[in-house]
Amino acid sequence: xxxxxxxxxxxxxxxxxxxxxxxxxxxxxxxxxxxxxxxxxxxxxxxxxxxxxxxxxxxxxxxxxxxxxxxxxxxxxxxxxxxxxxxxxxxxxxxxxxxxxxxxxxxxxxxxxxxxxxx
Numbered sequence: 001x002x003x004x005x006x007x008x009x010x011x012x013x014x015x016x017x018x019x020x021x022x023x024x025x026x027x028x029x030x031x032x033x034x035x036x037x038x039x040x041x042x043x044x045x046x047x048x049x050x051x052x053x054x055x056x057x058x059x060x061x062x063x064x065x066x067x068x069x070x071x072x073x074x075x076x077x078x079x080x081x082x083x084x085x086x087x088x089x090x091x092x093x094x095x096x097x098x099x100x101x102x103x104x105x106x107x108x109x110x111x112x113x114x115x116x117x118x119x
Contacts, residue, residue, distance in 0.1 A: 004051065005052040006052060007043070007054070007055035008052050008054050008055065008071075009055040009057060013058065013062055014111070015041055015056040015058045016056075017110060019042030019043070019056045021091055021109055023044045024090050025092075028047065029047065031044075033055075040058045041055070043055050044056070062111070062112075063111060067114055071116070072116045072118055074118050084117055092115075093108050102119075103119030104117060104119050105117045
């Protein structure tokens with residue numbers, strides 16, 4: 001027997017906003033799990049209700065260092081530029097320093113968590 005991944009969890013200042021951003025990115029469903037002021041939690045769940053889910057929980061502090069884990073996204077239809085434009089419209093930003101000679105683009109979500117868009 002092996003363990004299975006239930007959630008990929010993000011600590012964030014605004015769990016609702018982060019969940020709505022990632023739900024728009026993935027096309028998955030954002031579901032409020034806890035509405036306690038100061039401790040809001042949301043899950044972003046695949047359409048078939050499978051796992052892993054993305055889970056967003058409110059914490060009082062902002063991100064202070066580079067995240068050690070990140071998501072790599074594959075653009076639909078392999079159209080990296082169209083997906084890049086869509087992600088920016090949703091609130092992502094392109095990270096200033098890009099690695100040289102690679103096919104992916106490094107971005108940050110609205111709270112600064114880094115992720116990559118594959119090329």
